[in-house]
Amino acid sequence: MTSAAPTAPARPRLWTPSRVLVTRSAAALPHGRRILERLESAGVRDVELLSGDRLPNLRGDGDRAAFMAAKQTLAVVVGAPSKRRLQPIPPSADWRFDLAEGCPAHCQYCYLAGSLTGPPITRVFADLDDVLASLDGYVGRGGVTSGTVERGGEGTTFEASCYTDPLAIEHVTGGLARAITHVGTHDWSGPVQLRATTKFDDVAGLLDLPHHGRTRLRFSVNAALVARRFEGATASVPARLAALGTVARAGYPVGLTIAPIMPVEDWRAGYGELLDAVGAVLPDGADLTVECITHRFTPNSKATLTDWYPRTRLEMDEDLRVQKRGKFGAVKHVYPKPVMGELRSWFAGAIAERLPEAQLLYWT
Missing domain, CATH: 3.80.30.30 (pyruvate-formate lyase- activating enzyme)
Known part of the structure; x- marks a missing residue:
């Protein structure tokens, strides 16, 4: 009996933004220029080079309209100076740095609904090269993996997908590949690991x-x-x-x-x-x-998600959960x-x- 020919793998699902906004400072940076080249190669036509560094009002004519428009919008910006000071991200990694904030997917339980404010556009950070250059100062200083008995073998870990899905936007940004190459080829003072999820x-x-x-x-x-x-x-x-x-x-x-x-x-x-x-x-x-x-969900994330996905069948019933409080008093229903x-x-x-x-x- 002759076996059937193997089925060709399906083409990867790619997200292409309908609108792109690029701030003046972002367009001047090398990574910003690389993103513009990728957008052109991807056939994105609506690319607006802004005269300044403020994004326009993206709230639209109504909550639902704003949400749908924002989900199709990519903004290329320069991160605030505070983003250069990396924060621990337990239980995942010693430190997080952000390739982007926001995600084009439509997961009805999305935890970004309670973490990021404003319309859910995807903001990509054009100062990636500077961020990568700053990572040396964090090697060996973490408390989640580096120096621990349980996970010390991972070295100093850097999480790159805390507030985004980097592979979802990789074909128009190239940021994940650049981070992987830097971490893989740089001469570090100790063992390191880049982490990303998708x-x-x-x-x-x-x-x-x-x-x-x-x-x-x-x-x-x-x-x-x-x-x-x-x-x-x-x-x-x-x-x-x-x-x-x-x-x-x-x-x-x-x-x-x-x-x-x-x-x-x-x-x-x-x-x-x-x-x-x-x-x-x-x-x-x-x-x-x-x-x-x-x-789990928070009161804020539940309110946002039910606005975004009013017909969702996701269970978010406080009566079926218990409250868990964070160290700063924030409530989660688990x-x-x-x-x-x-x-x-x-x-x-x-x-x-x-x-x-x-x-x-x-x-x-």
Whole structure:
């Protein structure tokens, strides 16, 4: 019996902005000019070079109209001076630096809804070269990975996807590739690791970079039911897993960010199938980590998300949750202790059984 020819992989899902705004200072910087060249190559026509460094009013004629317009807008700006002072980002990494803020995807649980203010445009920072040059001063000074017993082997870690999905915009910015190349080729005073996570699959431009094993590319994944319902305008989970296998074969350390974990109908079967699918795409000897993040929301994020997605079926019922307060008093609504315990116990066992070589970094 003759086997069927292999199915060609689907073309990666690419987001192309409908409108681009470029501030005067951003256009003058090398990375800003590189972004303009990429935008031209991508066929983006509506590119406005501003006469100053202030963005115009993007609020539109109504909340919904503003939201939809903002989601199709890319702004190329220079980061505020405060962004040069890196902040710790537990439990992920020692430090975070931002390639961009905002994301073109339509995840109905988006945590950026409670973190960023104003219309949700995607702001890309043109001063990336200066930011990368400043990282030397942070090596060996972190408290999340570097110097710790549990994760010291990771070295000083830098998270590049705290407020964005860098792969979603990579084809029009090139920022992730530039960061990977810098981290991979720079002469550091100690071990370092760049970390980035994504829900997209356009990894072709990253495969031949001189990463030297210093970048861990993680893929944010979920059970099929959750992904289908709540993760709009992203690559499918099978496409993300195919990309995971591809970058692992290119020598990258890789990771799973299983988030947000939800006890949806038949969740054990759904997440079990996900873990089995991961095991099927990974090459032997892949360096794999796993991060598990349960669903939570804040009063502000709930209000924003219900404005953005008024027909969402996402469960955000305070009566089904308990309050968790941060060190500054901020309230999050999380699953009750029995639910959290059941989820955590199952995932710990399932990951150990299905992905025995993986390292579970944290549960939250």
